[in-house]
Amino acid sequence: MTSKGIERLLLVLALSSVGSLALITFFIFWEGLPLILGTGPGDFLFSTHWAPTKGRFGIGAMIVSSVVVTLGALVLGVPLGLACAIVLAEFAPKRLKQVLKPTLELLAGIPSVVYGFLGVLWLVPLIREHLGGPGLSLLAAAVILGIMILPTIISISIDSLSAVPDLYRDGSLALGATRWQTVQRVVLPAARSGIITAIILGMGRAVGETMAVIMVAGNALKLPTSLLDPVRTLTSNIALELGYASGRHREALFATGVVLFVIIMILNLTAAAVTRRR
Amino acid sequence: MEQPPKIRIDGLSFWYKDFQALDRVSLAIRANEIFGLMGPAKSGKSTLLKVLNRLCDLLPEARLEGKAYLDDLDLLAPDTDVVSLRRRVGLVLSKPTPLPRSIYENLVLAPRLAGRPHKELPALAEEALKAARLWDEVKDRLHDSALRLSGGQQQRLCLARTLAMQPEVILLDEPTSGLDPISTAKIEETLFQLKSRYTIILVSNNTKQIARATDRTAFLLMGRLIEVGETSQVFTVPRDQRTDDYISGRFG
Structure with a gap:
């Protein structure tokens, strides 16, 4: 094949993947938007009354659950992941880093159903026995997600810390800073945009995760009042009900998808904007 | 006139893995002089500076032998408390390395780390900028990013930042290697004014600069000390043939 031909073929392949994204976007909005407009966006987003058989479609409780579960995952995952990244990028001997970084990235390769399974077997009973409640809870989901976003946060943070030129470190040490002061005052600020990107992408992963959350969150349809309450997130709702939904109910699930889609898009665009602004 | 030397180096050898960068170098550097270190690439000049403020500690597979003293302190x-040592012995690197912060933040980082009270910082910054002859050019934009300064300004900022730390010794590793003649002249004038208060070691592979700017000079070749003496003597009647060859540009 000629070089021109190969170029064209590659272009078609590239366009087709972008095209499928465009199609998905279009399809979700096509299916979901009419219901949002029909119910009224305010009612759809803020009402907590979800009763598809009675024609009530309010996803307020699920939005709150998704947000709280995600924030919980960040509270756990960000300090842990950042600390891990700092140790590996700045203090650990090179060889340890070479072994540990790929190992941590393996965490990302474990299927989410396995995380869910471990959560059901160990975490849920632990919470039930020591903290009370049904065990299947917001807390369980947050903990599992906190672990699941670690590889994203760690590996992007390590990359951005390693991208800080050694000259900055030498310059800072030559000014009488200790190694920790150098990390704190020079390296971390210099790597800030990369670290923020890592956190946002981790957040995106937490918002979108479905399987593990379904298994440990309890999936109750109400506004949570405590960390030990069972909750249903946006993603769980779609996965749980799509199998038997039809008509307006089905449209309402697509509308839930629209909300998720917008959230993820905002997160990703923010991450891209932060990365570009150096 | 017999003052004890500010820095005394005794039989210092240094290895990076298998490469020997310094070979039994002994030198005495007096207080308040500008001491020049010249030599071709890989002659050990920069290594010597890195040893003097222990930045060499960061090199994982390096090894050294010999002694070095700052006054009575065994370097x-x-x-030895490396952090407080580095506060006494400031180093300006050959590439300007302003940190990605404002001009002001670059200046006050060291005094702040040293625990100087907040109120003193603006005055310290101003004094350091004036000493480095940068004040007039940046006084209206102290809170702009330091990365927006020109190369020559950045290097003078690095010098000012080291001065704000109020060290006793200033090590300069080819401070003007990337600079135009005007910036170079400004830095040399600055050094001349600073020597009443500091002991300065200037590394350069520009022999003309060494001849212009220093009081005494040492010539290093492949990690060995070939010759040391008054700069005027080294450049007019060198004792060693290799020094003569180097300064007249026959190698290096």
Whole structure:
């Protein structure tokens, strides 16, 4: 094949993947938007009354659950992941880093159903026995997600810390800073945009995760009042009900998808904007 | 006139893995002089500076032998407090390395780390900028990013930042290697004014600069000390043939 031909073929392949994204976007909005407009966006987003058989479609409780579960995952995952990244990028001997970084990235390769399974077997009973409640809870989901976003946060943070030129470190040490002061005052600020990107992408992963959350969150349809309450997130709702939904109910699930889609898009665009602004 | 030297180096050898960068170098550097170190690439000049403020500690597979003293302090002893040593011995690197912060933040980082009270910082910054002859150019934009300065300004900022730390010794590793003649002249004038207060070691592979700017000069070649003496003597009647060859540009 000629070089021109190969170029064209590659272009078609590239366009087709972008095209499928465009199609998905279009399809979700096509299916979901009419219901949002029909119910009224305010009612759809803020009402907590979800009763598809009675024609009530309010996803307020699920939005709150998704947000709280995600924030919980960040509270756990960000300090842990950042600390891990700092140790590996700045203090650990090179060889340890070479072994540990790929190992941590393996965490990302474990299927989410396995995380869910471990959560059901160990975490849920632990919470039930020591903290009370049904065990299947917001807390369980947050903990599992906190672990699941670690590889994203760690590996992007390590990359951005390693991208800080050694000259900055030498310059800072030559000014009488200790190694920790150098990390704190020079390296971390210099790597800030990369670290923020890592956190946002981790957040995106937490918002979108479905399987593990379904298994440990309890999936109750109400506004949570405590960390030990069972909750249903946006993603769980779609996965749980799509199998038997039809008509307006089905449209309402697509509308839930629209909300998720917008959230993820905002997160990703923010991450891209932060990365570009150096 | 017999003052004890500010820095005394005794039989210092240094290895990077298998490469020997310094070979039994001994030198005495007096207080308040500008001491020049010249030599071709890989002659050990920069290594010597890195040893003097222990930045060499960061190199994982390096090894050294010999002694070095700052006044009475044993520089190379394992229990020497490296951080306070680096505050006494400031180093300006060959590439300008302003940190990605404002001009002001670059200046006050060291005094702040040293625990100087907040109120003193603006005055310290101003004084350091004036000493480095940068004040007039940046006084209206102290809170702009330091990365927006020109190369020559950045290098003078690095010098000012080291001065704000109020060290006793200033090490300069080819401070003008990337600069135009005007910036170079400004830095040399600055050094001349600073020597009443500091002991300065200037590394350069520009022999003309060494001849212009220093009081005494040492010539290093492949890690060995070939010759040391008054700069005027080294450049007019060198004792060693290799020094003569180097300064007249026959190699290096």
